[in-house]
Each structure stands twice: as structure tokens, then as C-alpha cells.
Amino acid sequence: MTVELQHPMKAQSTPDEVARGRFVSGIRGLILNDLATDMKDAYDRRAAPAFRKEHGRDPETSREAHQALRGDPAFNIYSAMRVQAQKMVWASVADSVEREGDRLAHEAELAAAAPGSLTLDPALDVPKNVHAIDVHLMPGSYTRGADSLEAGAVYDRGLAVFSMGLMGANLDDIGLSMSQYIKQRFPDFAPQRILDTGCTVGHNTLPWKQVYPDAELIAIDAAPGPLAYASARAKMQGQDVQFRQMCADDLAFEDASFDVVWSSMFLHELSKKQRAKCLDEAFRVLRQGGLMLHMELPPNAQMGAFEGFYLDWDSYYNNEPYYKGYRDELPGDLCARAGFADGDFFEFVVPSVGIYGEQALIDAARGDRAEGVGQQTTGRLAEGVMWYGFGAWKK
Numbered sequence: 001m002t003v004e005l006q007h008p009m010k011a012q013s014t015p016d017e018v019a020r021g022r023f024v025s026g027i028r029g030l031i032l033n034d035l036a037t038d039m040k041d042a043y044d045r046r047a048a049p050a051f052r053k054e055h056g057r058d059p060e061t062s063r064e065a066h067q068a069l070r071g072d073p074a075f076n077i078y079s080a081m082r083v084q085a086q087k088m089v090w091a092s093v094a095d096s097v098e099r100e101g102d103r104l105a106h107e108a109e110l111a112a113a114a115p116g117s118l119t120l121d122p123a124l125d126v127p128k129n130v131h132a133i134d135v136h137l138m139p140g141s142y143t144r145g146a147d148s149l150e151a152g153a154v155y156d157r158g159l160a161v162f163s164m165g166l167m168g169a170n171l172d173d174i175g176l177s178m179s180q181y182i183k184q185r186f187p188d189f190a191p192q193r194i195l196d197t198g199c200t201v202g203h204n205t206l207p208w209k210q211v212y213p214d215a216e217l218i219a220i221d222a223a224p225g226p227l228a229y230a231s232a233r234a235k236m237q238g239q240d241v242q243f244r245q246m247c248a249d250d251l252a253f254e255d256a257s258f259d260v261v262w263s264s265m266f267l268h269e270l271s272k273k274q275r276a277k278c279l280d281e282a283f284r285v286l287r288q289g290g291l292m293l294h295m296e297l298p299p300n301a302q303m304g305a306f307e308g309f310y311l312d313w314d315s316y317y318n319n320e321p322y323y324k325g326y327r328d329e330l331p332g333d334l335c336a337r338a339g340f341a342d343g344d345f346f347e348f349v350v351p352s353v354g355i356y357g358e359q360a361l362i363d364a365a366r367g368d369r370a371e372g373v374g375q376q377t378t379g380r381l382a383e384g385v386m387w388y389g390f391g392a393w394k395k
């Protein structure tokens with residue numbers, strides 16, 4: 001199911017375009033549920049036994065599971081269809097974004113006086129990972145249309161098709177689930193200043209304002225266009241957020257100036273070096289008692305070979321060059337290298353609040369947090385998705 005975005009800052013669709021989006025979401029649902037199940041069956045029945053015969057043991061890593069499956073008809077059909085469906089996601093929204101460009105720009109101008117701000121930095125050297133390849137096959141990547149609203153509109157409408165209704169009506173389920181989880185698990189924590197790094201159009205920025213309405217909320221991204229869209233989108237919803245163009249690995253903020261440094265689905269799009277610098281920067285700008293928190297893909301070390309490969313697939317076939325390298329790292333080690341003490345690191349799995357409801361989230365915040373990290377639905381955009389996160393306190 002494709003969600004119809006609930007906020008006013010969106011490209012309007014014709015009935016044909018709506019149908020096109022539904023069709024693509026439907027195909028993705030078939031691929032990510034049914035064809036994925038077929039591929040797992042093929043792995044168990046054909047690919048893993050053949051690997052065992054050749055090597056005298058089971059595939060042990062994501063790379064070996066990939067090696068075992070390559071060439072299997074179930075793998076071929078899954079991969080070919082998923083690549084085509086990914087291209088169709090962006091193609092299905094391109095016409096409406098193009099047609100609606102001027103109107104959106106006009107609406108954004110009308111909303112400019114609302115609380116909140118947008119600060120672009122034309123002198124910023126936008127890093128290559130943001131513009132040099134079409135990340136997740138999105139044409140023009142995050143810098144499509146320079147600082148116009150185009151990239152943001154494509155990303156917003158495209159994600160609605162891509163997510164098949166699993167990320168909430170305003171595509172903010174990750175932010176809602178994670179911020180509410182933190183509030184439930186750490187009820188005495190009252191952040192005054194929150195930073196979202198790599199915010200794109202602010203899908204998972206705004207929920208922090210709902211959960212901590214008195215906090216000052218600042219969101220940064222290296223790409224100008226998505227930020228311009230994010231700002232207009234937030235203003236039209238009456239949300240006071242400061243959006244600033246900046247690199248997360250080189251923050252223009254003072255030491256010890258934030259209580260929370262947050263990101264979602266961000267670290268896996270960075271090179272190893274950039275990622276380490278981002279965490280160093282997060283440590284630097286956090287106040288004592290502050291929290292660094294990342295929603296991300298779960299690490300390979302906590303998954304079986306097939307499950308690990310299933311997530312790493314994007315690294316090979318979906319223009320996500322850093323995905324596997326990120327998933328091969330251990331979040332605890334990343335935090336330790338940035339200066340956080342071992343005992344102040346934690347990781348957890350949050351049931352999607354939109355799918356499982358608030359009580360499940362409260363139970364998770366109070367229950368055994370180690371459970372569920374390796375579950376089949378963790379980090380996997382399919383029926384029953386759960387979100388993986390990790391964090392560390394600066395003490």
C-alpha cells in the first residue's frame with residue numbers, strides 16, 4: 001500500500017500517478033515478502049547444501065551466503081525484480097514533482113515567515129557520497145535540482161511508494177518509535193537541545209519535537225535541496241526547527257552544546273573515515289549526561305549468514321557502497337573509539353509504534369532489551385518490521 005502523505009508540502013498526484021505508485025508498492029510488497037521467502041527456501045534447499053558439498057561446511061558469513069546464492073533462479077528473479085522496482089519507485093513520482101515544482105516553490109515562500117529557519121552554505125564542499133553516485137538508484141541523488149525543492153520532493157514522494165505503508169503516514173515511524181522509546185526508557189532524561197544529523201527532509205526530525213516539545217531542535221544535512229524542502233515541510237506543519245547545511249563530520253557547533261545527537265538511516269551512507277569522524281563530532285558537541293543515538297541497520301555479527309546477506313544485498317545491487325562495510329562494524333566499537341565508555345553503550349530493538357502500537361513500545365522499553373536484535377523482522381522493510389538502534393551516554 002502506498003501512503004498518501006498527510007502534510008501540505010507535497011507534490012499532488014493525478015489519479016494515474018496514484019495508481020502507478022500503488023502498483024509499484026504492490027510489486028515491492030510481493031518481492032520483499034513472497035519472493036524473499038522463495039529465495040530463503042532456495043537457499044536452504046539448494047544453495048547452502050551445494051556450498052556445504054563443496055566446502056565441507058555451511059556458509060558462515062554474509063559474503064559466503066551471497067556466493068552460494070549467486071546464479072540460483074530464485075536469487076536472480078528476486079534481484080532483477082528488486083532492481084527494476086527500485087527504479088520504478090523514483091520514476092513513478094518524477095512527473096508529479098516536475099509538474100508541481102513552481103507551485104511547491106510558491107507555497108514554500110508563503111510559509112517562510114512561520115517559526116523555524118533555513119541556513120544554506122553555498123561555500124560548503126558537498127561530500128562525494130552525497131552527489132557522485134545515484135544513491136539507492138535515486139536519479140540525481142540528494143543534489144538533484146541543486147538547492148531547489150526537487151530532490152526533497154522526489155525523496156518524500158518516492159519514500160511513500162518505497163515504504164509500502166510500513167513507515168507511517170508521514171514516513172516518521174522511525175523517529176516516533178525511537179524518541180518515544182527513549183522517553184519511556186529514560187523518563188528522567190529531559191533534553192533541552194537536540195541535533196539531528198543527516199536529516200534529509202526531516203521525516204524523523206519532527207517527532208523529537210512531539211516528544212520533547214520544549215527542546216530546541218536543530219537538523220543538519222550536507223545537501224541543500226532536501227533541507228530547503230525539509231524547512232518548508234516543517235513550517236507548513238507549524239514545527240519550529242532550525243535546518244542548517246553542514247557536514248556531520250565537521251560540525252560548526254561548540255563543544256558540549258547538545259543533549260542529544262541523533263541520526264536515522266544515516267551512518268551506512270558514509271565512508272568508514274567519515275563515520276568515525278561523525279561519531280567523534282557527536283562526542284565533542286554532547287554535554288555531560290548527553291545521549292548519542294542512532295537508528296540503523298543491525299550489525300552482521302548479530303545475524304546468520306543468510307539474514308546478513310539479505311540486508312547486504314543493497315551494497316551490491318542498490319548503489320549503497322558503504323552499506324556492507326558499515327554492517328560489518330560493531331556499533332559498540334564505533335562508540336568506544338569516539339570516546340564513550342564501554343558501560344555507557346547500549347543497543348536495542350523497538351517495535352514500530354505504527355504497526356505494534358504504543359503498549360508494545362512501552363513493554364520493550366521496560367523489558368529485556370537484548371532480545372530481538374537478531375529477529376527476522378529487525379531492520380527489514382517487510383511485514384512486521386522492528387527498528388534497531390544503538391546509543392551511548394557521555395558521562
Ligand SMILES: C[S@@+](CC[C@H](N)C(=O)[O-])C[C@H]1O[C@@H](n2cnc3c(N)ncnc32)[C@H](O)[C@@H]1O
Binds near residue numbers: 204220249263264
Ligand atoms: C538516507 S538519508 C537519511 C535519512 C533521514 N535521516 C531520515 O530519517 O529520513 C542520508 C542523508 O545523509 C546526508 N549526508 C550524507 N553524508 C553527509 C555528511 N557527511 N554530513 C551531513 N549529511 C550527510 C545525505 O545528504 C542524505 O540526506
